[in-house]
Amino acid sequence: MAFKTRLLATAAIPFMALAGYSLPVSAAMIKPAAEIQTQSPFIAVQSEEEEVVPKKRRKQQEQQDGAQEQVTDPANAEAVEEPVRKNRKQRKQAEEQQTQEMQPADNAEAVEEPVRKNRKKQKQAEEQQTQEMQPADNAEAVEEPVRKNRKKQQQTEEQQADEAQPADNAEAVEEPVRKNRKKQKQAEEQQMDEAQPADNAEAVEEPVRKNRKKQQADQGVSDEDIVNQSKRKKQAQQDDQTEEQNAADTEEPVRKNRKKQQQADDAQQAEDGQQDAKPAGEVTDEDIVNMSKDRKKKRDRAQAETPEAIEKREEVAKDPSKTTDTVVLPVENGAAVLDSDKDADNSGANRERRKRQREQVEEVRVPKSDKDAQNTDVKIVIKNDIDVKGERIDDFRGYRRDDGKIIGKGDDVRVVFDLDGKIVIRSDDRRRLGRDGDIRYERLRDDRIKEIVIRPNGDRIVTIRNRWGEIIRRSRIDNRDVEIVIFYSPDLERGRDRLYLRDAGDELPPMRLGIPVEDYIVDVSSDPDRDYDEFLSEPPVEQVERVYSVDEVKNSARIRDKVRRIDLDTITFDTASAEISRDQAKSLRKVAEAIGAILDRNPGETFLIEGHTDAVGSDESNLVLSDERAESVASVLSELFEIPAENLVTQGYGERYLKIDTDEDERENRRVTIRRITPLVRPAEVSEN
Numbered sequence: 001m002a003f004k005t006r007l008l009a010t011a012a013i014p015f016m017a018l019a020g021y022s023l024p025v026s027a028a029m030i031k032p033a034a035e036i037q038t039q040s041p042f043i044a045v046q047s048e049e050e051e052v053v054p055k056k057r058r059k060q061q062e063q064q065d066g067a068q069e070q071v072t073d074p075a076n077a078e079a080v081e082e083p084v085r086k087n088r089k090q091r092k093q094a095e096e097q098q099t100q101e102m103q104p105a106d107n108a109e110a111v112e113e114p115v116r117k118n119r120k121k122q123k124q125a126e127e128q129q130t131q132e133m134q135p136a137d138n139a140e141a142v143e144e145p146v147r148k149n150r151k152k153q154q155q156t157e158e159q160q161a162d163e164a165q166p167a168d169n170a171e172a173v174e175e176p177v178r179k180n181r182k183k184q185k186q187a188e189e190q191q192m193d194e195a196q197p198a199d200n201a202e203a204v205e206e207p208v209r210k211n212r213k214k215q216q217a218d219q220g221v222s223d224e225d226i227v228n229q230s231k232r233k234k235q236a237q238q239d240d241q242t243e244e245q246n247a248a249d250t251e252e253p254v255r256k257n258r259k260k261q262q263q264a265d266d267a268q269q270a271e272d273g274q275q276d277a278k279p280a281g282e283v284t285d286e287d288i289v290n291m292s293k294d295r296k297k298k299r300d301r302a303q304a305e306t307p308e309a310i311e312k313r314e315e316v317a318k319d320p321s322k323t324t325d326t327v328v329l330p331v332e333n334g335a336a337v338l339d340s341d342k343d344a345d346n347s348g349a350n351r352e353r354r355k356r357q358r359e360q361v362e363e364v365r366v367p368k369s370d371k372d373a374q375n376t377d378v379k380i381v382i383k384n385d386i387d388v389k390g391e392r393i394d395d396f397r398g399y400r401r402d403d404g405k406i407i408g409k410g411d412d413v414r415v416v417f418d419l420d421g422k423i424v425i426r427s428d429d430r431r432r433l434g435r436d437g438d439i440r441y442e443r444l445r446d447d448r449i450k451e452i453v454i455r456p457n458g459d460r461i462v463t464i465r466n467r468w469g470e471i472i473r474r475s476r477i478d479n480r481d482v483e484i485v486i487f488y489s490p491d492l493e494r495g496r497d498r499l500y501l502r503d504a505g506d507e508l509p510p511m512r513l514g515i516p517v518e519d520y521i522v523d524v525s526s527d528p529d530r531d532y533d534e535f536l537s538e539p540p541v542e543q544v545e546r547v548y549s550v551d552e553v554k555n556s557a558r559i560r561d562k563v564r565r566i567d568l569d570t571i572t573f574d575t576a577s578a579e580i581s582r583d584q585a586k587s588l589r590k591v592a593e594a595i596g597a598i599l600d601r602n603p604g605e606t607f608l609i610e611g612h613t614d615a616v617g618s619d620e621s622n623l624v625l626s627d628e629r630a631e632s633v634a635s636v637l638s639e640l641f642e643i644p645a646e647n648l649v650t651q652g653y654g655e656r657y658l659k660i661d662t663d664e665d666e667r668e669n670r671r672v673t674i675r676r677i678t679p680l681v682r683p684a685e686v687s688e689n
Contacts, residue, residue: 390442399469505558627652
């Protein structure tokens with residue numbers, strides 16, 4: 001090689017090496033900027049055209065590197081390539097460092113994923129909104145501004161990404177994006193309003209209605225179903241509001257009355273010398289007051305009656321079967337006709353709810369006879385063991401008693417106790433049955449007791465009770481040994497006991513009265529010429545599900561309501577007295593004659609005599625007084641009018657079933673009621689085995 005040639009090569013090689021060194025550095029500086037734009041979690045992905053620029057530059061660099069290797073002397077190739085490798089290594093390190101500064105590697109995917117999902121969700125929502133709000137012929141005109149606005153947003157985000165700082169400035173980058181999206185949403189809404197004229201609102205709304213209707217059809221829901229569901233929801237809300245209001249109205253007078261009642265009871269106890277502590281398990285005076293004052297709600301809620309309201313009640317009373325409302329006596333401040341409705345009102349039951357329950361009763365059918373009421377062709381077989389001899393008891397001490405307050409001594413004992421929140425009184429009729437004859441006791445199997453009363457004419461009254469005093473069977477056996485079954489309980493015969501501890505009517509729906517009120521209740525004072533024989537001989541007013549025990553009938557207003565009643569309101573008692581004067585006893589003559597005529601036709605009939613008081617006085621004293629008054633009427637019927645005592649059962653209810661809804665002294669509330677309960681306590685068809 002000539003000297004001149006060698007000199008040129010010596011001078012050119014450094015220049016070319018310097019050029020090769022500088023070009024890769026420029027490429028390295030360009031590439032990280034592109035990667036910053038791609039890897040930022042808050043910036044949109046750059047377009048394909050922008051990605052072409054760094055690729056072209058890298059390709060030019062590779063060509064220059066190749067050219068450099070061709071002109072470079074092999075002897076100096078290693079010296080030239082070494083700085084190139086170093087530069088590439090530095091460039092790679094710079095790229096990795098910038099990537100780490102912009103986005104932590106372990107969090108990049110987690111941050112970028114929600115952004116992609118949000119963009120996709122936003123795009124779908126915009127497309128759906130455009131389809132629902134814009135008819136087909138106008139869709140393109142509305143969608144075009146949306147696409148332009150979306151493209152403009154993407155460009156703005158890319159521009160913000162170029163200006164963005166690394167990850168520690170992510171919040172500063174995200175804030176403009178959020179503002180821009182909000183601005184975009186407002187712009188789209190404005191474009192929708194401008195693109196859709198006001199007179200075309202119906203065309204926009206129609207697809208929305210069609211879409212809703214289609215969804216209902218897919219779910220199998222009709223317009224009627226939606227309307228009915230709305231009505232049911234509204235009715236339930238109204239019922240809840242009514243119950244809450246009733247509870248609020250009830251609570252205050254009950255609290256005030258409890259204090260007043262407790263003071264009266266304390267004074268009465270001090271007078272009677274009964275200040276001793278009650279044994280454990282007994283019902284105290286306070287318990288009695290608290291459990292029996294629920295009906296105060298109804299009385300406090302009563303308002304002055306108008307002539308129009310009474311006239312409306314009179315129309316309902318003519319045919320109660322046409323209404324599902326509670327039937328009320330058509331008099332001023334009249335209470336409910338049915339005792340079971342009075343119980344419901346006293347306990348705070350919702351009348352509207354009971355009305356809906358009555359509506360579910362398919363038919364109001366009044367039976368034509370006692371047998372038709374029991375609706376059975378099967379004869380109940382009664383064991384012929386009434387004459388079975390038992391172990392004689394000379395010192396009978398009585399039956400088991402429930403925990404409660406014991407009132408009286410010897411054979412005249414009553415027990416007051418709680419029955420499902422109601423105060424009841426329980427006694428037996430041994431003393432009344434044994435007045436005109438001797439009584440003896442025998443112990444039978446299963447702790448049963450046989451009571452035998454021998455009358456002067458030789459008739460025997462045989463009563464079989466379980467250990468709790470419940471009557472399983474009562475019969476009259478005449479001097480010819482002919483047995484007449486008066487009442488019989490198949491359930492007690494099978495070994496069940498203490499049936500009186502629950503209300504047998506709780507299993508039944510509210511009663512619908514199917515006859516006029518005047519054919520269901522007779523007031524002796526207002527209808528003295530009524531044929532009481534015919535009235536009491538009428539069958540029950542509804543179906544009798546089974547034969548009940550006497551105690552079940554006494555303790556269930558719902559069961560007693562099945563039979564008609566006579567109100568003996570002609571008998572008035574002196575204050576705190578159960579004595580009946582001879583003049584008042586004469587007012588019982590017509591009723592007594594009717595009962596006697598019925599017993600002549602069927603000696604196995606049973607009549608329930610109920611005692612009632614007004615609301616003046618304490619609950620306990622009224623309860624005991626009403627029980628004594630019922631027993632006094634039964635004694636008068638037996639002693640003056642020769643009605644057999646075994647055909648009568650008695651029960652006092654105190655002020656629980658008021659006839660006139662008032663706390664005041666009310667004569668019509670001080671009454672005695674008589675019902676024929678034979679179809680409730682005795683099988684219509686009986687055979688002996």
